[in-house]
Amino acid sequence: MKIFGAVALLIVIVIALLILISNIKIVPQARALVIERLGAYRATWGVGLHFKMPIIERVARRVDLKEQVVDFPPQPVITKDNVTMQIDTVVFYQITDPKLFCYGVANPIMAIENLTATTLRNIIGDLELDQTLTSRETINTKMRASLDVATDPWGIKVNRVELKNIIPPTAIRDAMEKQMKAERERREAILRAEGEKKSTVLVAEGEKESVILKAEAAKQAAILQAEAEKEKRIKEAEGEAEAILKVQQANADGIRFIREAGADEAVLRIKSLEAFEHAADGKATKIIIPSEIQGMAGLAKSVKEIMSDK
Numbered sequence: 672m673k674i675f676g677a678v679a680l681l682i683v684i685v686i687a688l689l690i691l692i693s694n695i696k697i698v699p700q701a702r703a704l705v706i707e708r709l710g711a712y713r714a715t716w717g718v719g720l721h722f723k724m725p726i727i728e729r730v731a732r733r734v735d736l737k738e739q740v741v742d743f744p745p746q747p748v749i750t751k752d753n754v755t756m757q758i759d760t761v762v763f764y765q766i767t768d769p770k771l772f773c774y775g776v777a778n779p780i781m782a783i784e785n786l787t788a789t790t791l792r793n794i795i796g797d798l799e800l801d802q803t804l805t806s807r808e809t810i811n812t813k814m815r816a817s818l819d820v821a822t823d824p825w826g827i828k829v830n831r832v833e834l835k836n837i838i839p840p841t842a843i844r845d846a847m848e849k850q851m852k853a854e855r856e857r858r859e860a861i862l863r864a865e866g867e868k869k870s871t872v873l874v875a876e877g878e879k880e881s882v883i884l885k886a887e888a889a890k891q892a893a894i895l896q897a898e899a900e901k902e903k904r905i906k907e908a909e910g911e912a913e914a915i916l917k918v919q920q921a922n923a924d925g926i927r928f929i930r931e932a933g934a935d936e937a938v939l940r941i942k943s944l945e946a947f948e949h950a951a952d953g954k955a956t957k958i959i960i961p962s963e964i965q966g967m968a969g970l971a972k973s974v975k976e977i978m979s980d981k
Contacts, residue, residue, distance in 0.1 A: 693724050
């Protein structure tokens with residue numbers, strides 16, 4: 672009996688320890704536990720060590736407080752100009768109040784999905800196709816603001832909403848591709864025309880520069896040629912002047928030598944006459960000779976005739 676009593680006591684102690692251990696709860700970071708007592712909300716446990724009363728208290732829900740992402744499938748929406756398209760969205764949300772999240776709505780994710788679809792239809796219904804394709808940021812901002820207000824009673828904060836894909840109908844996509852192709856061809860034609868225009872302008876400018884350079888070169892050549900001609904004439908004039916100067920110097924030297932040799936007046940006159948002959952040089956049309964020199968010329972002629980008779 673004593674052994675049976677000891678075993679029963681041991682069993683009771685083990686069961687008590689197991690119950691005690693099972694009611695010790697450790698809440699990790701970014702998690703929360705919603706506790707109920709006899710079916711009613713009791714408390715929300717945050718990070719740390721907690722102990723719940725056995726049997727009468729229970730963990731109603733474990734809540735993840737980290738930011739979460741949910742990707743909803745494409746939703747059919749109709750634009751203002753009656754174009755039906757498929758749009759799928761991505762919602763980034765975070766639970767801020769575990770109590771409201773647990774008791775505010777039965778299925779939070781389904782509620783957010785339906786709310787996202789209806790909000791998206793309302794926003795797209797006020798926009799035309801072109802505005803829908805070019806106003807993603809505006810649509811994202813409007814949807815985030817609407818969802819954040821609607822999910823606040825559920826203890827959920829919507830941080831960001833993104834339109835993942837906008838899929839127009841096949842006919843619209845084909846028309847858009849043709850439009851884009853035509854626009855690219857138009858830009859290509861414009862760029863080609865601008866390139867040809869620039870090329871023509873550059874060629875014309877090059878020809879202009881070439882003509883200017885040729886004109887300047889011809890002008891410079893004419894100037895150099897004129898300067899060379901001028902230098903030539905100056906050199907010729909200087910040479911003729913120097914020749915005349917040397918002839919006159921030789922005549923003067925001859926007369927001086929004759930005087931130094933004691934020649935009489937008649938010889939000097941004859942030398943002067945010879946000087947006039949050289950001065951004429953067969954080119955002058957008229958030469959004026961003084962009367963004294965004329966007489967001396969006659970005398971010289973008579974002397975030459977006498978000398979020839981002998």
